[in-house]
Amino acid sequence: ALSAPLLPSAPAALRSLPPPVAASVLHTTRQLHTTQQCLAPLPPLPEKGGEVRYGLIPEEFFQFLYPKTGVTGPYMLGTGLLLYLLSKEIYVVNHETVAAVCILSVIIYGVKKYGSAVAAFADKLNEEKVATALAVKNEAIKSLETAIEEEKKEQWRVEGCSYLFDAKRNNVAMLLETNYRERLLTVYNEVKKRLDYQVAMQNLKRQKEQDHMIQWVEKSVVQSITPQQQKESIAKCILDLKALSKSVQATV
């Protein structure tokens, strides 16, 4: 925006420039609702108020007088008006004038010194409110997006339910197969056991018969040795031993 202090201090130098028209501050383009029903929303309110000279006189007045009287026109008008009011005593200078001057000067001093600080503070308050609202909005958007993601993921998850039933059916098939094989195995084992039992029984019987026969043969042989034969065999053994001992004595 064009800064107000700059213009009044250098009117001559600026005569060459085109008349200052900042569209953002001269509200000549603002459209009002002229008919009853208009559904379109209003354009947003402007950021700053209209530009003003000396805090009192709007810029549009100077623009209005510029074509006829140039840059100094409104100043001349103002000075002339002021002198007229003072000299004709239409405006009387009394104690209230002094009071007005003092009060106005204090006010103007205060505004000029602290105006921007107060404005910044108020703006900060507003900013915080807007920032909170924005944060809420962004969080809402983010949570909605995550919710959508989660839902899609759950849908994907649910698609896997066929796996579960395949697994169950597999388990059942495996159990059946295992059972069947176990049965076959049991049959085989039983038959084998019975056959082996028969074979083992036979072997045992044969062995027992053999042992019994051997024992019986031994017993009968022992019994058949009569006492007479025993004496004869003992005498023969003694003669053999004597002969042996004689031959041994000879060699020694």
Next chain:
Amino acid sequence: MAGRRAAVKAIDWAAFAERVPPNQRAMFNALKTRSDALSARLAALPEKPPAIDWAHYKAAVAKAGMVDEFQKKFSALKVPEPVDTQTAKIDAQEKEAAKSTAEYVQASKARIAQYEQRLQTLRNMIPFEQMTFEDLHEAFPETKLDKEKYPYWPHRPIADL
């Protein structure tokens, strides 16, 4: 032997595990351990029992005809296959599950549509600096004060302030 050997389908346990939500992990693990135990048992058993050496027994066993009788009976024996009672139940369960799954997916899609709508309104919202209170109530319906239910200021229960 047509009913025997119902095909054991190869299951991709890794893909299955991916899709299990965390609150059902325990059940999934139990199922997997059971499946693995069953397949281990199955693998441990031979497919066919070894053949019985009839010639050896014929020579060894003295009693005549016993081995022949055994052999005849053995080859005539048919081991009954175990009856499958559960597959029908599983199929029924699967149908039910498919139905409830379809319902859930429907509901989920409806929810997604709702969310999308809200998202669109939020994204197309005018900036807060240009809003009036009416515009705010349009964009965030929960801020609207219910003047019928609470006719007196502050138009909401004091606890909510």
